[in-house]
Amino acid sequence: MTPTELEFLSDLVRRRSGIVITRDKEYLLENRLSPIATQRKLAGLAGLVTALRRPDEALAREVVEAMTTNETLFFRDGRPFEMLRTEVLPMLLKERAASRGLRIWSAACSTGQEPYSIAMLLREEAVRLAGWRVSIVATDITRSVLTKARAGVYSQFEVQRGLPITLLVKYFKQVGTQWELDPALRAMVEFREHNIIQEAAPGAGFDIVFCRNLLIYFDQDQKRRVLNNLAASMAEDAVLFLGALGAYSASPIASNRSLKNVASIAVPAGL
Amino acid sequence: MKSCLVVDDSRVVRMVARRVLQDLAFDVYEATNGQEALISCLSRMPDVVLLDWNMPVMNGIDFLRALRSLPGGDEPVVVFCTTESDVAHIQQAIDLGANEYIMKPFDSEIIELKFTQVGLLG
Numbered sequence: 001m002t003p004t005e006l007e008f009l010s011d012l013v014r015r016r017s018g019i020v021i022t023r024d025k026e027y028l029l030e031n032r033l034s035p036i037a038t039q040r041k042l043a044g045l046a047g048l049v050t051a052l053r054r055p056d057e058a059l060a061r062e063v064v065e066a067m068t069t070n071e072t073l074f075f076r077d078g079r080p081f082e083m084l085r086t087e088v089l090p091m092l093l094k095e096r097a098a099s100r101g102l103r104i105w106s107a108a109c110s111t112g113q114e115p116y117s118i119a120m121l122l123r124e125e126a127v128r129l130a131g132w133r134v135s136i137v138a139t140d141i142t143r144s145v146l147t148k149a150r151a152g153v154y155s156q157f158e159v160q161r162g163l164p165i166t167l168l169v170k171y172f173k174q175v176g177t178q179w180e181l182d183p184a185l186r187a188m189v190e191f192r193e194h195n196i197i198q199e200a201a202p203g204a205g206f207d208i209v210f211c212r213n214l215l216i217y218f219d220q221d222q223k224r225r226v227l228n229n230l231a232a233s234m235a236e237d238a239v240l241f242l243g244a245l246g247a248y249s250a251s252p253i254a255s256n257r258s259l260k261n262v263a264s265i266a267v268p269a270g271l
Numbered sequence: 272m273k274s275c276l277v278v279d280d281s282r283v284v285r286m287v288a289r290r291v292l293q294d295l296a297f298d299v300y301e302a303t304n305g306q307e308a309l310i311s312c313l314s315r316m317p318d319v320v321l322l323d324w325n326m327p328v329m330n331g332i333d334f335l336r337a338l339r340s341l342p343g344g345d346e347p348v349v350v351f352c353t354t355e356s357d358v359a360h361i362q363q364a365i366d367l368g369a370n371e372y373i374m375k376p377f378d379s380e381i382i383e384l385k386f387t388q389v390g391l392l393g
């Protein structure tokens with residue numbers, strides 16, 4: 001790959017998704033984009049770049065999606081979900097007692113393990129939530145992960161990562177070597193295609209937002225912008241869950257709107 | 272240091288499990304079937320048992336039943352680790368007091384995640 005091609009490709013990915021391809025990740029461009037070039041019968045990455053310059057919208061999308069990292073698991077890191085159950089939910093049950101509504105957004109949800117973990121957690125708390133309207137919107141830029149998420153079918157390997165065995169037998173049906181999520185739980189989550197750096201939030205007044213293991217791929221400016229947009233889409237006393245590595249100082253949020261409860265795993269106190 | 276009794280009739284599985292668990296700072300010891308495991312538990316209760324299902328002499332589910340009726344036998348965390356992966360088997364294990372269940376094949380991450388879930392790891 002020539003430096004020009006490299007720059008063109010990483011620039012395209014950054015402009016469209018926010019994902020910064022750092023020096024040590026340049027090999028990923030080669031690894032993940034060569035198959036696309038081959039499939040389209042283009043002459044390697046040079047041919048791919050030529051095709052993209054035309055421009056080719058569908059191809060550009062494919063390139064961006066190929067450069068996303070979709071690694072995820074059920075109840076990832078444990079703590080955020082424990083916190084949701086023991087602290088955040090009781091707080092919101094009190095604060096929203098009048099409206100009896102909860103709006104939840106799982107931003108960058110990948111193949112659905114995160115929003116479905118939230119759904120299972122809420123279902124386990126069904127008694128306390130009786131009569132409440134709860135909505136979970138889950139979004140991602142990558143269409144292939146959304147297709148998988150909507151299907152709610154996971155491999156034996158996937159259901160063993162983070163999912164307690166009691167919840168597996170309770171909420172999944174075994175079909176061959178695959179495990180299918182209970183349709184009632186699947187119906188609790190609405191999946192939508194959404195680009196977090198280019199589109200307005202998929203709603204307003206969210207009470208709980210999960211945006212975990214996404215910001216690590218962005219540069220400082222982009223992180224700040226996304227955090228501000230998230231904050232703007234949230235209720236005053238809403239709670240934002242960021243991933244272990246997605247922690248960011250409270251100032252960019254404060255500059256826009258004060259979020260009292262920013263839960264971060266890396267920095268438990270404050271943000 | 273927490274102790275883990277690995278019960279499996281396959282030497283290879285015991286070896287793999289031992290390596291993973293030692294990396295997670297467990298004091299690991301082994302038994303090749305349920306009966307050996309039970310005798311071992313009578314002299315020393317482990318913190319956790321990693322338990323195969325199908326074994327000669329005494330299988331995993333019979334061991335679990337016997338363990339849970341021993342004095343102090345409700346203490347150890349029991350994690351099944353078996354090729355039996357249908358809901359009927361899993362449900363039976365849970366009903367008899369298994370805390371977690373790993374379907375083979377497994378890798379080190381699955382062991383680590385499951386052990387974290389049942390509170391054995393920080």
Ligand SMILES: C[S@@+](CC[C@H](N)C(=O)[O-])C[C@H]1O[C@@H](n2cnc3c(N)ncnc32)[C@H](O)[C@@H]1O
Pocket residue numbers: 016017018019068069070071072073076107108109110111114139140141142145194195196197211212213214243
């Ligand atoms: C590592 S996964 C995180 C999944 C889940 N939140 C978790 O913590 O396990 C990151 C996801 O972010 C998505 N993503 C990357 N850039 C995005 C963007 N600009 N807008 C929306 N989603 C994006 C990717 O498609 C990928 O599925």
